[in-house]
Amino acid sequence: MSRILIIAEHDGSSLNLSTAKCVTCAQAIGGEIDIAVLGHGIDSVAAAAAALDSVSKVIAIDAQHLAAPLAVNWASEAVALSAEYTHLLGPSTTFGRDLMPRIAALCGVNQISDIMEANGANSFKRPVYAGNAIVQAEPASGARVVGTVRVASWKAAGDGASAAVENVAASSSAASHTRYVGLTSEGGGRPDLQSAPKVISGGRALASEENFQMIYKLADKLGAGVGASRAAVDAGYCPNDMQVGQTGKIISPDLYIAFGISGAIQHVTGIKDAGTIVAVNKDSEAPIFEIADIGLVGDLFNVIPELESLLA
Amino acid sequence: MTDREIMKYDVVIVGAGPAGLSCAIRLKQQKPELMVAVIEKSSEIGAHILSGAVIEPQPLDDLLPGWREDPPSICIPVEKDEIWLLSQTGRWRLPTPPQQKNHGNFIVSLGAMCVWLASKAEALEVDIFPGYAAAEIHYTAEGAVGGVIIGDMGIGREGEHKDTYMQGIEIHAPITILSEGVRGHLSKQLIKKYALDKDSDPQTYGIGMKELWRVQPGKSKPGLVQHTAGWPLDSKTYGGSFIYHLDKDRIAIGFVCGLDYEDPEFVPFEAFQQMKNHPMVHEMLEGGEILSSGARAIAEGGYQSLPKTELPGALIIGDSAGTLNVPKIKGTHQAMRCGMLAAEHIAETSSAVGFDARLRDSAVVRELYKVRNIRPAFYKGFWRGFIRAAIETVTAGKLPTTLSIHPDDSSLKKLDGYSSPHRNWVDRDLPPRDRLASVYFATTAHDEDQPVHLQILEPDICTSRCVKEYNNPCTRFCPAHVYEMVGDDAAKQLQINSANCVHCKTCDIKDPYQIINWVTPEGGSGPNYQNM
């Protein structure tokens, strides 16, 4: 039977949703699932991890030098635990991508990055060439599997359970050669277009820079990031760094709402991995309706104010 | 004196197409000690070139004996020729005229062939530099051509120097070869400056559009060469299609329209798409996918339009001069022969002087002379052209008259008093749905923060005259949807989506006011054709 250890991602006080998604992936692998919570002052995080469905136990390692998620220190702990596990997983977030390969190398194995699908213990699917191809990846026979989980591909596991929490002492001390200095979050203001879970975009139909304010207002109501089509940027309605598409940003929010955007391939390339695409356009023949999950043929100048009042 | 860095060569060649590369190879074969450089604006060899293409192999046998044991990556011997006259739903097989019989010829990807030629040239120690645009001519103190100036890179939209700014170097050489292909921007300047076309007719062009498809297994019959005429064109518009069947379930399909068409509302791209939806063609393509697409102008003036090809310090070869044989629809063998002849001339004389006479005395021009009346015969419409073409073919061009070539930019009829012919076009369902979708497959890339490389010399004309006289035909003849008139009727403006440009040169040719001037964007910009 597989024994899977997930390294939890958290910010010191709350568990990151990515951990719950790793659990779902682990369920698809099948076997016993443990979660390791490393850090300092992590009781609430450990409890949240213990609440996740199908988790057998949570191993909590609390030490001052583990407060910052430095890969070098966390990897030492994970490797010390690894002997009993057939699979070691982390999320494919900057946290997991920084940490897991270090663990893999120390365990002497190759890593499977960005797992999209798992069929049992040894069969995985992952994207390559920026998602233009999907491959089947199988570990070398008998080898421990170290992997990162592509968060956009998995639902979060529920949290109605209660596993045991085992406190374990840190096995290593701080690596002296790497020191955490600080984190400046891009807090306040609108979420960053590249990473926002919700994005609203406007196209040339907005017709002016002033009208584009409607998009900003709606985005702020929804806590969303704001993007634009190349046509809107070329027409001067908004700055260049808001462009979504082949020559702009390629994004994969959970929700993408496009107002007055026709959906030329060049734009669609930028959003093809979005979770749910919503399109609002006056032209029922607009190509965007071919790929939108929810389409509304209508005038954005009516629809946006209606949405705002419904969301008030 | 310049403050730019200078590199010196014996010969500098602008453009790594079949003419330029054949010239480079031949130069090194005849005089290995010569220092030869080839400058190419595309990011890699082959990325800006496309053609049907069916080639005659004799120049290859001449230049690279033994090439048949080590051919270019796409090289399929022609098995069968078919010529079809189409109506909207019907088709009639026509007899294949002698010059279009392709036995012994090969279907190639011109782009892949250039990659192959380039490796042969590099093996002979030709220095090939893709990704650099020869932006301007360098003139010697005596006023002769003394080389080229490479375009500056890292310049922003308003002309400012970005952090990556790099000044272009100058390449000095006693002989410069212009092999830029059709309507080369440097050739255009030199032809004007030295009045090289004063004794010849104006050049006439076509626009060639092409798509490379992967079709359902069994649909491609490798070695089959098909051409069509008739629908979807009207009898006054010259042109037709080519369908070349390759290996690995691939079909190269394309369409050519003479740019002397008269209807200002005509959309060449749409004609191409209509042709694909003819039942005979639709059946081949359905269920397939587009691998690549692109467009390039074609030189159709032949013998009458050939300018003087020598000038102080330089030679103009290949389609920059216009050596394509129109009825054969083949230019590659001519370009190669022309390039090889230029190399032989330089190796023997170390000079540009005397090349033009030599060219006119050669097989290249003899071939053009024989077919010189075929293209202009079609000025009288399809049927009269067809009959005259047949006569010219039977008499092998020996009739004493020579028809003159008309310029393209004055061929558009003004809207006032003209109505477009009824085209009998259909609702179509094959991709790409429009020009923007098509341009996606050309994988054209331009750093958007650079000056617009399509210069409009008198921008007021667009909104003051052109809109009334022709309804801004640039918005229709550009195959890449570069030009758009945006804004509401009262305040319409020309928007130039220069990042879409596929460097075909159609706008520079067809614009009725001749105010569009195409110049090189930053080196490496433009299409990234693969196997086209």
Add this chain to the structure above:
Amino acid sequence: MKILIGIKRVVDYNVRVRVLPDGSGVDTDGVKMSVNPFDEIALEEALRIKEAGNAEEVIVVSAGGDECQQQLRTGLAMGADRAIQIQTSESLQPLSVARAFLKIIEREEPGLVILGKQAIDDDNSQTAQMLAALWDRPQATFASRMELNGNSAVVTREVDAGLETIEIDLPAVVSVDLRMNEPRFVKLPDIMKAKRKPLEVISLDELGVAVEGQINVSQFSPPPQREKGIMVDDAAQLVQELKNRGLL
């Protein structure tokens, strides 16, 4: 100090990648190959460090068949001083690449190794981290800014939550992200100069690295097509639909 830069020959980022009909891989026939864009950024950073007087030598290293010499020459043309090709006909995964690079590190003793954060073909994003682990030295991944201070460096990393700053002692491994810098254009005369710069070829066997435990990669398929969705009649229906899907 010496700086070692890892570069990989990959399908150019402009190429529209297609899966072969038999699923054995992607179609690389006639396709343009280039230096991995992140590796160019890594090299650019090294060249700037050298130009600032903080390194004497920049060495570019690539593992692959002889075709990768083309990319090594590009690195030399950009300004690297010499190149090393780790010759192998096998397709190496990050662990083997890291092991091979470690051998070069043991020979060259660089103060800094800079890699791209990921290669745009396999999208693994592992080599820098693995190399740091095997070398038992610091790793600073997804770096967008680096300041050298004698024997240490302060590195700003792009993380999901914002920008993280860490301090690392040299020698160390850094992997660079897009916003680190904009790589320079190559000057034509430098292409000629690069032909004369040293390019050493060492085989993987000579380095004593065995390729083992690689992940079996097979069955390439195109990404799933998005299916056509539903149409709603008005804003109210839209809001309801989004609520039903848990998106609002």
